[in-house]
Amino acid sequence: GQQVMQIPQYQHVQEGEDFTTYCNSSTTLSNIQWYKQRPGGHPVFLIQLVKSGEVKKQKRLTFQFGEAKKNSSLHITATQTTDVGTYFCAGYTGNQFYFGTGTSLTVIP
Amino acid sequence: GAVVSQHPSWVICKSGTSVKIECRSLDFQATTMFWYRQFPKQSLMLMATSNEGSKATYEQGVEKDKFLINHASLTLSTLTVTSAHPEDSSFYICSARDLESYGYTFGSGTRLTVV
Numbered sequence: 219g220q221q222v223m224q225i226p227q228y229q230h231v232q233e234g235e236d237f238t239t240y241c242n243s244s245t246t247l248s249n250i251q252w253y254k255q256r257p258g259g260h261p262v263f264l265i266q267l268v269k270s271g272e273v274k275k276q277k278r279l280t281f282q283f284g285e286a287k288k289n290s291s292l293h294i295t296a297t298q299t300t301d302v303g304t305y306f307c308a309g310y311t312g313n314q315f316y317f318g319t320g321t322s323l324t325v326i327p
Numbered sequence: 328g329a330v331v332s333q334h335p336s337w338v339i340c341k342s343g344t345s346v347k348i349e350c351r352s353l354d355f356q357a358t359t360m361f362w363y364r365q366f367p368k369q370s371l372m373l374m375a376t377s378n379e380g381s382k383a384t385y386e387q388g389v390e391k392d393k394f395l396i397n398h399a400s401l402t403l404s405t406l407t408v409t410s411a412h413p414e415d416s417s418f419y420i421c422s423a424r425d426l427e428s429y430g431y432t433f434g435s436g437t438r439l440t441v442v
Contacts, residue, residue: 249429259436260420260433260434260436263431263433265430306370308431317370317372317373319369320369320370
């Protein structure tokens with residue numbers, strides 16, 4: 219069945235260091251979305267990528283969609299303590315979104 | 328932006344009782360809403376797609392008689408966990424598609440504990 223995997227599952231970084239999470243799908247995706255979920259909170263939509271090879275930036279966050287539209291990445295430059303949370307990708311196959319397994323980010327002050 | 332309101336935020340119930348969770352779209356109409364379940368430190372698992380005016384579509388492995396979904400209006404979908412058992416304890420969350428951003432707007436979630 220359809221699977222969307224994310225690595226790493228957990229990441230601890232020192233404040234100021236960079237962070238990257240990778241999302242891989244077993245099948246080609248129509249588009250991919252990224253969400254952030256703070257501890258105890260609900261997922262909040264960050265961005266959607268549609269085109270092959272697309273790169274979008276939101277301040278310190280850079281999102282990339284692979285050429286084959288089967289993988290994506292989220293890169294955070296110079297992490298801050300406010301970046302703490304779990305980052306999920308959600309890949310759309312044309313029928314529904316499949317959420318990735320998530321990457322839990324801890325930022326050490 | 329689109330806002331989805333979910334109630335209650337948390338509920339504790341006894342084994343064998345039923346619990347109803349409401350999900351409302353506050354400033355837009357949602358012909359489709361989605362219900363997810365999330366176990367601690369795990370990803371969101373789609374349980375069912377709620378369609379206004381018609382039967383919900385359940386994912387494989389989800390018992391439709393146990394998780395009753397009703398989408399009676401364009402702004403309200405409800406999930407009723409019937410005859411709840413401790414293994415039903417989880418975080419349940421609904422979402423609707425925001426047609427402006429194309430992202431899913433999530434409710435704040437309901438933490439259900441069955442004792």
